[in-house]
Amino acid sequence: MDFKIVTGKGALVVPGLQTVRTLSLTLNETELQVNCVTSQGIQVIVEGVVIYKIGDAAPFIANAARRFLGQQPKMESQVYNVFEGHLRSIIGSMTMEEIIRERDKLASLVRSASGIEMEKLGLVVDSLQIKDLQDPTGYIQNLAKPHIAQVKMEARIAEATRNREAAEKEAEAAAQIADAQSISAIKQSAAQANAETARANAAQAGPLADATARQQVVVQETEVAKLEADREEQKLQTSIRKPADAKAYAQRTEAEAQKAADISASEARARRTELEAQANARKVEVEAQANATAAAAIAGATKITGEAEAAATRARGDAAASAIKAKSLAEADGIKARAEALGTNQEAVISQQLAENMPAIVAAAAEPFAHVGNLTVLNGGEGLNSMVGGILSQVGNYLPSITAALKNGKEPPKRPTKTPDA
Incomplete structure (x- = not known):
């Protein structure tokens, strides 16, 4: 150490x-006024000394x-800076409620935290006081409002209680x-x-005595009555x-006897x-059984008759079906034979059919004359021969078309109906 320290004496x-x-x-004194933020994020200004x-x-x-030798006025600002930092740090770790309730704890923590730096x-x-x-x-x-309200409520309750008691x-x-x-x-x-x-x-002593006497008289008279x-x-x-009871008993006995007799008669009739x-x-029941037996016999006879009629009807149907079947088979055989004949000797078959149907063809050609009422023939016998020859010539002209139709299996064309000139 390059200097000498002298305290309390001369040198x-x-x-x-x-x-x-x-x-x-x-002693020195430094006022503190530090803006801090609690752990809840609430801003608070701490004033202390x-x-x-x-x-x-x-x-x-x-x-x-x-x-500080020669610069002792700077001591206050240095102390302020030290305590400002520690106050902010410690208050940042405390809630507002802890700061309010535990100011001594806050001061103690700040003093402990700043002790080493102050020693340096x-x-x-x-002393450190939070003012x-x-x-x-x-x-x-x-934060104080609920407590204030509680205190006010308790005060009002206490006042109301005192008023009620009074x-x-x-x-x-x-x-x-x-x-x-x-009372x-x-x-x-x-x-x-x-x-x-x-x-x-x-x-009322006098009238009451009179009334009592009269009451006693009335009581005695009532007993006598x-x-x-x-x-x-x-x-x-x-x-x-x-005597009336005896008569009533006799009448009741007679009525009961009459009632018993009536009951016996009613039971007999029933x-x-x-x-x-x-x-x-x-x-x-016997008649019903007889009727049932007769009905059963009639039903049996009806059943037998119905079965016989059904058998006869079935036999007739079978015979008719057999006849139709035989006819159909014959027609089919005829058609088959005709088809075979047409296939082998077509001209002969067609000629045979034309020959067989020639009378019908000629009759059809002469049919218009059936509707003629009066026929006048000119030229005598020659005119008649000419008319008949015309009819036959028409039939002859129509035969080729009929033959062609039969060959092709088509229906022959119809001959136009023409009334011959009279």
Whole structure:
């Protein structure tokens, strides 16, 4: 160390070789106002104060002398910067609720974090106080609102409870007063009623005695009337009621006997009716069985007749079918033979057919004369021969076309109908 530290006493200084400079060891104070952000992202301004001094030990004085000797006014800004950084770091790891509730913890953490740096500066922190927290966002105020509302509610409840208790006490007192007044009024009314009753009893003593006497007389008269009524009842019982009961008993016995006789007669009639119904039912059953037997016989005969008719019809159908089949086979054989003949000797077959049908052909040619009413022949016999020859010549002219049609298997062309000239 190239300098000498002297504290609390004097020292010899060689002018020109040594220089004396002083460093105050008194307390210093630095105001803090740091903008911080909590772990919740809420902005908060922390206001505090740091009280510090240069340490008394030689190492602290040496460190402070190296940094602040001749520049002691800069000490405050250095301390501010140290605490500003640590405050921001520590508050950034805490919530707003922790900062509010645990300010001592916050101060302790800041002092611990800044202790090493302050020691390097030769400074010792005597005190760190968090004076205030400013909340630009209003979080602290909003955080307090539920508690404020709770406190206000509890205050209102307490006030209402006290008011209710006071009202109950007042009501109890009023009720007690009313009860006392009511009891007093009742007692007064009872006393007055007793007095009135006594006066009324005194006033009614005479009439009441008369009424009591009359009541006793009426009671005695009632007893006498009751005894007389009992005597009359006994007379009626002996002279009227017993004979009437005997007569009623006789009538009831006679009615029961008549009822029994009627019941027996009714049962006999019912039994007779039942037997007749059974006999009729048996008769109907026998007739039904007979009818059923006859119907079965008729049905059997009808069945046999139907089967015979069906067999005859079936035989007739078989015979007709056989005849049709034979005719069809004969026609088929004829057609087959004709086809074979046409294939082998066509001219001969056609000539035979023309010869066989020649009368019909000539008749067809002469058919127009059938519709002639009067026929006038000119030139006598020659005219008649000429007319007949014309008809035959028409038939001869028509034969080639018929022959060609038969060869080709077509229907012969129809001859146009022409009425000969008369």
